Amino acid sequence: MNFSKKAQRIMFALWLLFVPAGTLLVYLYSPTKPGDWEGYGAFLLLALLSSIFPFFIAGTTFILVIWVQIAIFLKYGILAELISMQICMIPLVYHLKISRDTLFKYFYNSFMFFSLSILSGSLVIYLGYETGSIMLKDVIVYGSIFAISYLIINHLFLFMREYLCNMNPVFFSKDLYWEFACLFITLPFGLGLYLFENTTGTTALWLLGLPLLSITLLIRMYSDSEKVNADLNEASEFGHQLADRMTTNEILDMFLKRLSNMFPLNAGYIVDNIEDNFFVLRAREDGQNKELEFGHEDIKYSLAGKVYEKGEPILYNKQTEWNHMRPPFLADDMESVMCVPIYRNQKIEGVLILAARDKFAFEPYQLKIIHLLCSYFAVSLEKARYVREAVEKSEICELTKIYNYRYLDNQLKSDISKLNSGAYRTVSLIMMDIDKFKGVNDTYGHHSGNIILQEFANIIKQEIGSNGTVGRYGGEEFVVLLPNYSKLQALNVAEQLRRKIEQTPFIVPLDLGEITRDEIIFITASIGVSTAPEDSDEGMSLLRNADRALYIGAKQAGRNRVAEYVR
Template identity: 65%
Template sequence: MDISDKAKKNIYILWILTVPFGIYLVYHFASSRQIEWDTFIFLIVLGLLTTIFPFFISGTTMFLVQWVTLAVYLNYGILAELLVMQLCLIPIAYHMKTNKENAYRIVYSSFMFFLISVACGSIAHFFGYNLGTLVVKEVLIFGSIYSIIYILLNHVLLFIRESVTGKNPRFFTKDFFWDLAGLIMTLPFGLSLYLLENYIGTSAFWLLGIPFIMITLLVRLYSDSEKVNADLNKASEFGHEMAERMTGKEIIDMFIGRIANMFPMDSAYIVDYFKGQFLILRAIEDGENKELHFSHEDIKDSLAGIGYEKGVPILYNKQSEWLHIKPPFLTSDMQSVMCVPIYRNQKIEGVLVLASRNKHAFEAYQLKIIHLLCSYFAVSVEKAKYVSNAVAKSERCELTKIYNYRYLDKQLRNDMDRLALGQYNSLSLIMMDIDKFKVVNDSYGHHSGNIILQDFAKIISEEIGLNGTVARYGGEEFVILLPNYSKIEAKNLAEQLRRKIENTPFIVQLDLDEVASEEIIFITTSIGVSTSPDDSDEGMSLLRNADRALYIGAKQAGRNKVAEYVK
C-alpha cells in the first residue's frame, strides 16, 4: 500500500499506543498454561523455518505459519501464540525487502496480527475452549473455529484498510481464495502437531515439521522453475515484438518501457559508447523519461564503465557493494543494481543499468534473462539500421541523391493529410522542368546531361534547405513541396530559383568530340506553381495543376518563366 508520510506516522503511533500495552493486558488477563520451554522453543524454531521458506504460487506469496501458531494457541493460549506470530514477522520483513521507506508495512502487520491473535483467541475461549484439552472432538471443533475466524478477520481488516485509503475494496479477492486453500492445507497439520506433541513429545516436530518443510521447498523449486519459464516466454515474445519494429527509436522506446514493466526496478539507463565517449542514450526514472548528460570521465570510472570493460553481467544486491564506483546518474537512495553489457557482432556497444531502492530486489536468473533481452535489443537495432538504409536507398534517386517519385508520392499524401487536420495552413507545390534538355544531351552527350541534373538538384536542394521536400519527378522534371507556403510566397521562391538557375554556369564535358574537354554552358528552367487548398484539396490534382501551369503558362509562353495555376 502506498500512503502519505502522515499516515505512516500515524501507523507508528498506533502501534506504540496499542501493541506493547495490549501484550501487557493479555499477559495479566488472558487464559494461559505454563509453558514447557523445550516444546515451546521447538515450536518457535518450526514457526521461523516455515516463515523463512514460504510458498510461491501463481505470483502469490503464502506464509503458512498458521499451522504452527494454531498448535501454540491450543497448547498455551493467546500470549504464547501472539509472541510467536510477532517473532515470525522478522523473516517476513526480510522477504518483503523491508527498508526505511516501507518499514511501516511490518509495523502495520504487527498491529494487525496482534488484533487477530487477541480476537481469535478470545472468541475461542468465549465458546468454551479449554487450553491443553486432548478431547479430539473439542480440538477439531475449536481449532477449526480459531483458524476460520483467523482468515476471515484478516481479510475484514484488509477490506477496512482499502476502504479507508480510498481504494475500491473487494472481499473475495484472489488472495482470499489462496488463504482459504492454505487453511485447508495447514489445518490438519496444525491439529495433528498439537495432538501428536502432547502424546509423543518433541518427536512430533520431526515427524511433521521435516515433511512440511520438505514439501514447502519442493513447491518452491517447482514454483521458481515455473516463474523462470514464464519470464523466458515473456522474453521470447518481447524479442519477437522488437524484431517487428522498423525504427531504432521505436525499438529503444519499447525496450526500455518493457524492461521497466517486467522487472522490479525504479530506474533504467542505456549507456551508449559512441566514438570513444560514454553517453546516456535513454533514461527512465520512476516511470518517467529523463534527459541526462554527464561527462565521459564520470561514467568511465563508474560501475557502468567497469561493466563495459569487463563485458559480463554484474549484480549488486545492496548499495555498499557499488557505492565506491557509483555512477553520476544513480541517486543515493538506490540499493540493488544490475549492469548488463549490450553486444552487437561480438563487440560491446554499451551497457544497460537497472536499479531498485530495495536490497536484493533482483534474482540471479533475471540477470541472465536481461542479458538475453539485451542481445535481442542489439540485433533489433542493427536490423532497423539496415532496414532504414534500405528504405532510404529505395526512396532516393541514384543519380541526383535527392528523393524520387516513390517518396514524393508518400510525402504528398502525408502533407495533404496534415493540411486536412489543420496542422498546415497551406501547401504549395512547385514543378520545375529544364528547358531544351534534349538539346543538351544531343550536343554534349548523356554524361554531360547527367552532370547537369546532379548540379541542378544540388542547387535547388541548397536553396530550399529544411523549408520543404525536393524530389526528382522523372527525367528533367523536379518537384518541391512547401508546407505553410501561400501561393504568393511559393511563386516568389520559384522566381528566385529561376534566376538562380539562369545565372549559374554549368560545366559539361565534351565527350562526343575526339579530344575530351570541358565547356561552360547556361541553362534555364520553366516552373509551375499550385497551392492547396486554393487550387485543390487532393494531392494528385495539386500535382497536375502545377504541371499544367508549367506547360501552358511557362513552356508555351516562351520558357524560362514562372507560372501559377489559374482555375
C-alpha cells in the same frame, strides 16, 4: 505498493499503542504462563523453520506457519501463540526486504499479527474452548474456528489498509482463495500435530514437521523454477515484440516500458557511447519518460562507465555497494541496481541501468534475463537500422541523390494532411523542367545529360536547404514542396532558382566525336507554381495544377520563365 508518510506514521502509532501494552495485559491475565510451557521450544523451532521457506503460487507469497500456530494455541493458549507469531516475524523481515526506510512494514505486520492472535484466540475461548483439551471434537471444531477466523480477519486487515490508502482493494481476491486452499491442506496437519504430541511428546513434531517442511521446500523449489520459466517465456515474447518494431524510437520506448512492467524497478536508463562520448539515450522514471543531459566525464567515471569498460553485468542489492561510483542520473533514494552492457556485433555499444528504491529488489536470475533481453534489444536496433537504410535507399534517386517520386508522393500527402488539420497555413509546390534536355543528350551524350541532372539537383538542394523538400519527379522534371509558403513567396523562390540555373555554367564532356573534350554549356528551366488551399486542397490536383502552369504558362510562352497556376 507505496504508502504516504501519513500512512506510515499511522502504522507505527498502531503498533506503539496496542502491541507492547497489549502483550503485557495478555501476560498478566493469561491462564498459562511460560513456566507451564514444557516443550514449547520445540514448537517454536518448528514454527520458525516453517516461516523460513515461503513459496509462490499464482503470484502470491505463502508462508505455511499457521499449522504450527494452531497446535501452539490449542496446547498453550493465546499468549504462547502470540509470542510465537511475533518471533516468526524475524524471517518475515528478510522476506519483505525491510530496510530502515520501510521499517513501518514490520510494525504494521507486527500489529496485524498481534491483533489476529488476540481476536481469533479470544473468539475460540469465548465459544468454550479450554486450553490443553484433548477431546477430539473440541480439537477439530475449535482448531478449525481458530484457523478460519485467523485467515478471514487477516484479509479484513489487508482490505482495510488498502481501502484507507485508496488502492481499490478486492476482498474476494485470488489470494483469499489460494490461502483457503492452503489452509484446508495444512489444517489436518496442525490438528494432528497437537493430538499426536499429546501422546508421543516432541517426537511428533519431527515425525509430522520434517515431512511437511520437506514438501514445503520442494513446492518452493518448484514455484521458483516456474517463476523463472514464466519470466523466460515473457522474455521470449518480449524479444519477438521488439523484433516487430520497425523504428529505433519505437524499440527504445517499448524496451524500457516493458522492463518496468516485468521487473520491480523504479527507473531505467539506456546509456549510449558514440565516438567515445557517453550520454543518456533514453530514461524512464516512475513510469514517465525523461529527457536527461549529463556530461560525458560524469558518466564515464561512474558505474555506467565501469561496466562499459569491463563488459560484465553486475547486480547491487543496496546503495552502499555502488554509491562511491554513483551515476549522476540516479536519485539519492535508489538502493538496488542492475547494470548490463549492451553488445552488438561482439562490441559494446552502451549500458542498461535499472534501479529500485527497495534493497534486494532484484533476483540474481533476473540479471541473466536482462542480459538476454539486451541481446534482443541490440538485434532489434540493428534490424531497425537496416530497415531504415533500405527505406531511405528506396526513396532516394540513385543518380541525383535527392528524393524520388515515391517519397515525394508520401510527403505531399503528409503536407496536405497537415494543411487540412491546421498545422500548416499553406503548401506551395514548384515543378521544374529542363528546357530542350533531349537536345543536350543528342549533342553531348547521355553521360553528359546525367552530369547536368546531378548538378541541376545540387543547385536546387542548396538553394532550398531545409525550407522544403526537393525531389526528382521523373526524367528532367523536379519538384519542390514548400510548407507555409504563400504563392507569392513560392513565385519569388522559383524566380531565384530560374536565375541561378540560367547563370550557372555546366561543364560536360563532349565524347560523341573522335576527340573527347570538356565544354561549358548553359541551360534554362521552365517552372510552374501552385499553392494550396488557394488552388486546391488535394495533393494530386496541386501537382497537376503546377504541371499545367509549367507547360502552358512557361513552356508554351517561350521557356525559361516562371508561371503560376490560374483557375
